[in-house]
Amino acid sequence: MAVDPLIEMRDVNKHYGKLHVLKDINLTVGRGEVVVVIGPSGSGKSTLCRAINRLEPVESGTILLDGHPLPDEGRELAKLRAEVGMVFQSFNLFAHKTVLANVSLAPVKVRKRSREEADRRSRELLERVGLLAHADKYPAQLSGGQQQRVAIARALAMEPKALLFDEPTSALDPEMINEVLEVMQQLARDGMTMVVVTHEMGFARSAANRVVFMADGRIVEDRAPEEFFTAPRSERAKDFLSKILKH
Amino acid sequence: MNVLTDNFSLYGKGLLGTVELTVYASLLALVLGFLMASFRVAPVGSLRVFGTVWVTVLRNTPLTLLFFAVLLGLPRFGVVLPFQLFAVLALGCYTSAFICEAVRSGINTVPTGQGEAARSLGMTFGQTLSLVVLPQAFRSVIPPVGSTLIALAKNSAIAGSFSVTELLGTYKTLNELGYSVVWSFVWIAVGYLIVTLTISAVFNVLEKRWGVPR
Ligand SMILES: Nc1ncnc2c1ncn2[C@@H]1O[C@H](COP(=O)(O)OP(=O)(O)O)[C@@H](O)[C@H]1O
Numbered sequence: 001m002a003v004d005p006l007i008e009m010r011d012v013n014k015h016y017g018k019l020h021v022l023k024d025i026n027l028t029v030g031r032g033e034v035v036v037v038i039g040p041s042g043s044g045k046s047t048l049c050r051a052i053n054r055l056e057p058v059e060s061g062t063i064l065l066d067g068h069p070l071p072d073e074g075r076e077l078a079k080l081r082a083e084v085g086m087v088f089q090s091f092n093l094f095a096h097k098t099v100l101a102n103v104s105l106a107p108v109k110v111r112k113r114s115r116e117e118a119d120r121r122s123r124e125l126l127e128r129v130g131l132l133a134h135a136d137k138y139p140a141q142l143s144g145g146q147q148q149r150v151a152i153a154r155a156l157a158m159e160p161k162a163l164l165f166d167e168p169t170s171a172l173d174p175e176m177i178n179e180v181l182e183v184m185q186q187l188a189r190d191g192m193t194m195v196v197v198t199h200e201m202g203f204a205r206s207a208a209n210r211v212v213f214m215a216d217g218r219i220v221e222d223r224a225p226e227e228f229f230t231a232p233r234s235e236r237a238k239d240f241l242s243k244i245l246k247h
Numbered sequence: 248m249n250v251l252t253d254n255f256s257l258y259g260k261g262l263l264g265t266v267e268l269t270v271y272a273s274l275l276a277l278v279l280g281f282l283m284a285s286f287r288v289a290p291v292g293s294l295r296v297f298g299t300v301w302v303t304v305l306r307n308t309p310l311t312l313l314f315f316a317v318l319l320g321l322p323r324f325g326v327v328l329p330f331q332l333f334a335v336l337a338l339g340c341y342t343s344a345f346i347c348e349a350v351r352s353g354i355n356t357v358p359t360g361q362g363e364a365a366r367s368l369g370m371t372f373g374q375t376l377s378l379v380v381l382p383q384a385f386r387s388v389i390p391p392v393g394s395t396l397i398a399l400a401k402n403s404a405i406a407g408s409f410s411v412t413e414l415l416g417t418y419k420t421l422n423e424l425g426y427s428v429v430w431s432f433v434w435i436a437v438g439y440l441i442v443t444l445t446i447s448a449v450f451n452v453l454e455k456r457w458g459v460p461r
């Protein structure tokens with residue numbers, strides 16, 4: 001299905017002690033594709049997401065980014081990570097830096113851009129997520145939704161080939177979820193390659209090319225969103241959907 | 248009272264010796280302490296082991312024993328240095344173990360998500376530590392590091408027993424000259440107070456400047 005694979009996971013396995021959290025994971029994400037990962041809590045979605053940029057090392061299997069296997073910890077890995085942005089559930093903005101400095105830090109220190117150039121580009125990105133007016137504030141002065149939009153701008157500032165989202169709206173008050181989802185929708189329309197762990201079905205239906213359903217560390221279904229939501233094949237998925245659709 | 252005015256240059260030399268020991272050993276302890284703390288949180292296993300061994304050995308060795316080891320041990324391996332330098336080495340290495348642990352506990356107050364965000368942006372371990380984690384750890388590290396350096400200033404007295412000129416050692420000369428023991432010690436104590444209160448003041452300023460929570 002994926003013509004031009006950007007992220008490839010082949011037979012990936014991971015344990016936490018005795019707990020087998022990723023079981024023979026095979027997943028290919030093509031360039032420009034948006035893949036939503038869905039599944040019950042504890043099924044290994046975050047671990048899968050974090051394995052892609054090796055925030056969590058895996059024990060066996062191969063993970064390729066744009067054809068290159070993930071290197072071990074060190075400079076090479078750092079270089080590769082710069083190509084894959086990550087957005088966390090808890091935002092993780094640098095608490096001691098202003099919004100603008102949060103976005104500019106990595107371009108200056110990792111990409112070695114000049115401060116002026118980085119700041120100019122950061123302002124463009126903040127404009128794009130609607131937060132230019134808040135550039136000189138500290139993260140703690142912003143709402144959760146605003147912080148998450150800054151976090152997206154910060155990830156984009158590295159001009160990554162792909163973005164990983166681990167439940168980006170789960171820590172937000174309901175009225176702030178949409179402002180973040182809108183930014184993500186726009187990214188999807190612009191052709192960004194995205195892996196998104198989320199339970200936002202509206203987003204999955206409108207933006208995703210595929211939905212990956214995980215349970216107990218396995219990928220149980222990997223299908224087009226409409227098919228998955230209207231006619232899940234597995235009992236686990238049926239059960240899970242019936243639970244979240246009740247809300 | 249005239250024990251001070253009569254022996255001003257003796258006291259002055261002693262105080263200067265203590266200040267020198269304190270300053271040089273503090274610098275060494277800070278550099279080594281930060282280095283060992285970064286070793287202890289490094290992604291490389293061998294560095295973590297090195298840091299742990301460093302702290303465990305130095306923190307659990309009596310300082311006097313360490314002085315003996317350095318002053319008597321190193322010359323056996325052909326390392327011959329002025330006594331003052333040996334004393335700085337012993338004091339600095341010993342104190343670095345405590346600085347390391349203060350810094351490490353400061354690092355642990357910074358949420359892990361901060362480091363993860365930095366790494367996910369492609370920062371190396373060194374960049375993550377120096378640009379994101381340590382600046383946020385700094386605030387909680389200032390008070391314990393201040394206390395540790397005050398302890399260092401007082402511990403420098405041990406060097407006097409090893410023929411290094413420092414404040415406490417002046418009492419021997421004064422005693423031989425027949426001055427009152429009590430007054431000799433009072434002025435020695437005042438000398439230590441000058442040093443330790445200066446350290447306190449410096450760290451109070453640092454805390455005011457950097458310790459503001461955001
Ligand atoms: N650092 C860790 N140490 C031990 N167990 C962990 C760790 N992180 C996650 N787990 C466990 O691994 C399983 C999968 O976790 P996770 O990937 O976070 O699931 P999800 O994101 O789908 O809720 C869970 O059972 C969780 O308790």
Ligand SMILES: [Mg+2]
Binds near residue numbers: 045046047167
């Ligand atoms: Mg999770």
